[in-house]
Amino acid sequence: MSRPWRNAALAGAVALLLGGCTSFADTVTAPTSATASPAPAPAGDDASCGERARPDPDRPRIALDFRLADDLRTVTGTQTVSFTPDLPVEELVFRLVPNGPDVSAAGSRLVVDAVRGDDVAGSGYELLGASDPGGAYVVELDEPLEAGETTEVELDFTLTLGTGEFERVGADEGVSWWASGAPLLAWEPSVGWARDPFVPVSGETTVSPAADTTVRVEAPADLTVLMTGAQAEPTAVDGEERRIWTSTEPVARDVSVAVGRFTTAEATTPGGVRVTAGALPEAEPTAGELADATVEAIADLEEFLGPFPYETLTVPQLPDYGGGIEYPSSILQASPSRQVLVHEVAHMWFYGMVGNSQFRDPWLDEAFATWAEAVVNPSSAEDLEPALGVRGDVGVAMDEVRTQQQYVAYVYGKGGATLMAAREAAGADGFDAAVRCYVDATAWAIATPDDVADALADLPEALEVLGEAGALDD
Ligand SMILES: [Zn+2]
Incomplete structure (x- = not known):
């Protein structure tokens, strides 16, 4: 961030x-062993x-299905999680980032509507210093899950997008975005569940494992989706009123989605990383300029950090709220600053x-x-x-x-x-x-x-x- x-x-020029x-x-x-x-x-x-x-190889498998309503401020979703812990557990803990003090202050809110699973015995919220209904959602299992065993749970949820400002969830004219917008599996491998309190300071407070992730977003057909993961071409549904966008990212700790009247431009690094940048109407820089600057930032950082971690990177540019917010293989860029862009690209490693x-x-x-x-x-x-x-x-x-x-x-x-x-x-x-x-x-x-x-x-x-x-x- x-x-x-x-x-x-x-302020100043970026050295290229x-x-x-x-x-x-x-x-x-x-060639190296999977757990090396x-x-x-x-x-x-x-x-x-x-x-x-x-x-x-035993990391979680997560499927996220988001549907953006025609009001462009309500997202309903379903998350399917297949989880194999490396320690025995009796529950699953999901962090509800949009209910934290900074995000909820702008009117955003995440509510879990239903939970399903063969091993589910009950569920409820924990406050953790967040706003109503709470900062965590805990799913109790009917019997302890041993290390190496797998359970699968499905959560239905509703996310309300707050007003547009420098935050990870919001909506403004012609653009809606949500990052950490689904219940986030708060697991630290070999340590356990993270129940850290939310704090008044604005900054990230999560820990989550890299997960084999697929994302599906259904949105009005006139809008373009830019999100975490390698995206496929959209398909039309509902008599072409709406479109479905999908992506896959085998190592995502979390997911960012932006939906808006984006013009997009693509560029590829010499190493084969596919960059897709998106600009809103009449925004500066243009999508092409932003894609080129992102390729340059990747090249500068690869010189001393080694190969870029992902196959793709999407950079939707939001209105200029100042700053940027990093997510796996995607950046919510809310400032036309190259320095901020380099910082957020560096977060792909860190x-x-x-x-x-x-x-x-x-x-x-x-x-x-x-x-x-x-x-x-x-x-x-x-x-x-x-x-x-x-x-x-x-x-x-x-x-x-x-x-x-x-x-x-x-x-x-x-x-x-x-x-x-x-x-x-x-x-x-x-x-x-x-x-x-x-x-x-x-x-x-x-x-x-x-x-x-x-x-x-x-x-x-x-x-x-x-x-x-x-x-x-x-
Ligand atoms: Zn940062």
């Missing part, structure tokens, strides 16, 4: 460091990091591929995305430097910051500045190689600060900088 505050701070890209195909054809999690290699020795880790608890360790996605943006863009790096002097720990959890300003200053500002300082202390080549090892070792899993420390083990100068800033334990 990138908030409006950054636009003023990060175009360079060689590694093919996405290289990663999907690499390669050990981090000695820093500076990129080649010995091992292959990028593969997704868990959050999309390398997952984290955004409640417990928000710096693992936000500080690293801010750092990656600064590596690409020298003016972003200059803007960050003063943040190194901020008093406060980079490694705070979301309930340890009292204000929005603290959250931004500790996690984004000081977090990004600290990673830049660690890079300088250890040497850019060695540091970047170690980060690349961290990224590949923790791909498609939920990373922790210990994984960062392991990857930097041979760079004591970097560890010292991160320890002093309260990112890692001393």
